Amino acid sequence: PQQLDVIQKLSAHRGKVWSVNWHPSGKVFASCGEDKTIRIYNQEKDAWVMQAVLSDGHTRTIRDIAFSNCGMFLASASFDATVSIWDKKAGTYECNSTLEGHENEVKSVAWSVSGQFLATCSRDKSVWIWDITANCEEFDCAAVLNLHTQDVKKVVWHPLEDILASSSYDNTIKIYKEDPSDNDWTCTATLTSHSSTVWGITFDKTGKRIASCSDDCTVKIWQQYEVGNAEGISTPDNEPVWKCVCTLSGFHDRSIYDISWCKLTGLIATACGDDHIRIFKEADNSTKNEPIFDLETKILAHKQDVNAVKWNPVIPGLLLSTSDDGDIKIWKFNNL
Amino acid sequence: MELENINPNIFKKSDERPVSESEKNENTVDPIDSREVFDLIRNINDPEHPLTLEELHVLEESRVEVDNEKSFIRILFTPTIPHCSMATLIGLSIRVKLLRSLPPRFKISVQITPGTHSSENAINKQLADKERISASLENSTLLEVVNQCIARSNR
Secondary structure: OOOOOEEEOOOOOOOOEEEEHHHHHHOOEEEEEEOOOOOEEEEEEEEEEEEEOOOOOOOOEEEEEEEEEOOOOEEEOOOOOOOEEEOOOOOOOEEEEOOOOOOOEEEEEEEOOOOOOOEEEOOOOOOEEEEEEEEHOEEEEEEEEOOOOOOOOEEEEHHHHHHHEEEEEOOOOEEEEEOOOOOOOEEEEEEEEOOOOOOEEOOOOOOEEEEEEEEEOEEEEEEEEOOOOOOOOOOOOOOOHHHHHHEEEEOOOEEEEEEOOOOOOEEEEEEEEOEEEEEEEEEEEEEEOOOEEEEEEEEEEEOOOOEEEEEEOOOOOOEEEEEEOOOEEEEEEEEO | OOOOOOOOOOOOOOOOOEEEEEEEOOOOOOOOOOOHHHHHOOEEOOOOOOOOOOOOOOOOOOHEEEEOOOOEEEEEEOOOOOOOOOOOHHHHHHHHHHHOOOOOEEEEEEOOOOOOOOOOHHHHHOOOOOOHHHHHOOOOHHHHHHHHHHHHHHH
């Protein structure tokens, strides 16, 4: 076998498949795309089988989807400027809320680890944080953050705390948290080093590192330094600072659209516009302040751009990818 | 609407491409070349004038680069004036025409000829952003304008 073997190919979508995401159980995933549908897949014996098609939620491309950490809800973000919340209370997924507020295309959606917040971002340059009431019955706007100067491509929550990261066409990444004294959300850090659009960001399992991928064809690793850090790195506003400690350049030939840092294995996977998936592993002689990542494998994964990669949250080495070619592929990484 | 460039320079169109005997043979492999790609886009209309992008020298065959082996195509286009507000629309029209005409294996890059537009970098970045391109093609008003520009090239 190769280092990365394809287990199954699913070709149900028409047109670009923009995104895919796992249910927290690791036994279900959802995909979305240009055909304005969401498709839900279940594991049945040895195969992944399409269980549902949700086609009445949006009037334009569905760009992103995410399951809540409780596993009961699914959020979808669309170019039609809305976010739909689907729940499975009645056994099948039903759209029970539509969140309006963004002026145009919503590009990414993410649930916070506590289940308290939902984050969305848009071409309107804003990041919205929605406060969720019990059982996801209501979503109140907790903050509209207009700190990026261009469209915001991705929002991702910290794996352990309600801290948010966003990345943008303005080449930067921003970190936000809530001030508990007045419930105001503020930007605590701006990460600058990429020279073009930052398409994707992903935290490691500790939340102390971020990996980002960009139109500049590089991947960057960012390390958090807390107030009073041993390295003596100054933290001017009494907030942790983030430093770019590693740049992986020369590996990718075109824009990198997505990146996934496995919380189980520490492996980093990238989705690239050159139709390849690449997998990086931290080297044995890597250090906190000067990390070293080696390219473990590179594989021609699809017939067109790879748009998304996602590691399974429960099964080590299981990876999903989606592409402009209309396919979803499930991969197994063998060298764990 | 007021025209930005009232008296553009007009150039002669290329002759029709002669079809060779080997091209008529269905059994020979016929790689896509720069003249073929140029033929796909040279009759796209300028949004402001009843003239083609070829007649305005916005497009020239020498600025069409085709790498069949790497499935890569780069088009450089030259706006008629350095502040042309239509440059993004022209680039989008070229991109859309090629997306509709070429096999999907091709990676297509549409950029402004270096040094010929005041917002060159911003326009190039926008034309390279496939998410923005996809979203704009779902905008029916914009799509109609693009379709008008490329309609004549389809004949």
